[in-house]
Amino acid sequence: MHALELKNLRKSFGQTEIIRGLDLAVNAGERIAIIGPNGAGKSTLFNLISGRFAPTGGQVLLNGKRIDGRKPFEINRLGLSRSFQITNIFPKLSVFENLRCAVLWSLGYRYTFLRFLVNLHDANSRVETLMKMIHLERKREVLGMNLTYAEQRALEMGVTIAGGADVVLLDEPTAGMSRSETLRFVELIRDVTAGKTLLMVEHDMGVVFGLADKIAVIVRGEVLAFDTPEAVRANKEVQQAYLGHLEIA
Ligand SMILES: Nc1ncnc2c1ncn2[C@@H]1O[C@H](COP(=O)(O)OP(=O)(O)OP(=O)(O)O)[C@@H](O)[C@H]1O
């Protein structure tokens, strides 16, 4: 059984088919980088997997169970969590409060959490652990909007894994970061997703080749190649369709 399996997945917007019969099977614990030209359908794919969009056709299976057509929060409860291409945290809440919201939400508190105050101790200790994992324990009282961009992305990473999901989707996690921030963030991703299944859309080939066990090349809504980094780099079709435009170390 695969951690995540996509079978003949399709998505159209109006007349235009963006995801065109896409198949992909990811083993538990694998780190997958998804690459492809702008507009290839990578973010759309994440929206289909995470339940933001319902597919036009095909299936999504999480740990062998169909999740296509389910609501995002249901899919999240089943163990899949995602980050967004743009930073997505509460700007007027502190680091601590952002993480605590995410933890409480994942525990099912949502809008009625005052009824469950007894368990807040557990939630708070989980928040402390998360803050250490993302190296923001010294910024606990700082508001989201006052963090540096890299710190905001780290916080978002913490929010993404707060519920303990075992399948994590990251959409361009290092976009907009400096070289040194990117290198540190790669280590952060490696640490916080240890033992989890990771799918990551990424344009930075240094990050892709440094982190990924396998690379899925998506072109025009289809999987052009799905293989080890070495095999993908050597693939002539991939070079022609995509990698030729990029510098690969
Ligand atoms: N909600 C939507 N309604 C209509 N068209 C959409 C919608 N979302 C995405 N598209 C279209 O689907 C195509 C794929 O977009 P998508 O954002 O998935 O690409 P991407 O591979 O993530 O690109 P990038 O690398 O630029 O992030 C684009 O042509 C886009 O305009």
Ligand SMILES: [Mg+2]
């Ligand atoms: Mg995108």
